[in-house]
Amino acid sequence: MKFFVDTADVNEIRELAATGLLDGVTTNPSLIKKSGRDFKEVIKEICSVTSGPVSAEVVATDYAGMVKQGEDLAGLAKNVTIKVPLTIDGLKACNYFRAQNILVNVTLCFSAAQALLAAKAGASFISPFVGRLDDIGTSGMQLIADIMTIYRQYPTFTTEVLVASVRHPMHIVEAAKLGAHVATAPASVLKSLVNHPLTDKGLDQFLKDWAATGQSI
Numbered sequence: 454m455k456f457f458v459d460t461a462d463v464n465e466i467r468e469l470a471a472t473g474l475l476d477g478v479t480t481n482p483s484l485i486k487k488s489g490r491d492f493k494e495v496i497k498e499i500c501s502v503t504s505g506p507v508s509a510e511v512v513a514t515d516y517a518g519m520v521k522q523g524e525d526l527a528g529l530a531k532n533v534t535i536k537v538p539l540t541i542d543g544l545k546a547c548n549y550f551r552a553q554n555i556l557v558n559v560t561l562c563f564s565a566a567q568a569l570l571a572a573k574a575g576a577s578f579i580s581p582f583v584g585r586l587d588d589i590g591t592s593g594m595q596l597i598a599d600i601m602t603i604y605r606q607y608p609t610f611t612t613e614v615l616v617a618s619v620r621h622p623m624h625i626v627e628a629a630k631l632g633a634h635v636a637t638a639p640a641s642v643l644k645s646l647v648n649h650p651l652t653d654k655g656l657d658q659f660l661k662d663w664a665a666t667g668q669s670i
């Protein structure tokens with residue numbers, strides 16, 4: 454499973470990239486607002502930190518506007534992935550970008566039917582938002598299961614399932630059990646994957662016992 458970090462904070466991205474465990478980055482207009490930075494500048498900088506796909510979202514809602522903004526963004530770096538919303542215009546734009554060999558992430562997916570359309574439009578990634586579905590009392594992970602089942606029926610589909618709106622480590626574990634290709638999560642969630650109290654306790658005991666031997670390596 455690939456790990457993307459869902460942030461526009463370059464320091465967070467640098468720190469995670471240094472672990473060698475980071476495969477890409479996703480951003481959205483809300484994360485750009487949170488960064489307080491110029492959109493294109495921050496995307497360029499992120500692309501210099503990671504060679505993996507970096508999603509940059511268009512804000513036009515019509516096909517022509519999406520194509521114009523997407524081409525502009527794609528010109529920033531070769532690993533920019535154009536993020537388009539799951540609308541008819543977004544799917545048309547997805548088709549267009551794929552024909553130009555530009556990576557596309559179709560975002561704001563909340564149903565299996567939408568994911569099927571994105572695969573037909575040639576999306577590189579489909580982003581189902583599991584956390585936002587859980588928030589309204591439905592099962593985000595059931596959607597991942599449904600999409601994986603559908604995509605497996607059609608070996609010609611090349612769309613990767615990018616599990617988004619991840620809120621906690623179990624979202625990632627459950628998505629991995631279903632075979633989802635990618636999870637994008639806030640840095641805090643990715644970092645918490647390593648934590649286990651028995652690891653801390655065990656390490657503490659080993660270090661104490663080692664110190665008691667009086668030896669050094």
Ligand code: E4P
Binds near residue numbers: 580582584619
């Ligand atoms: C994915 O690309 C989105 O940016 C993101 O995962 C949305 O997550 P949220 O529901 O926590 O805002």
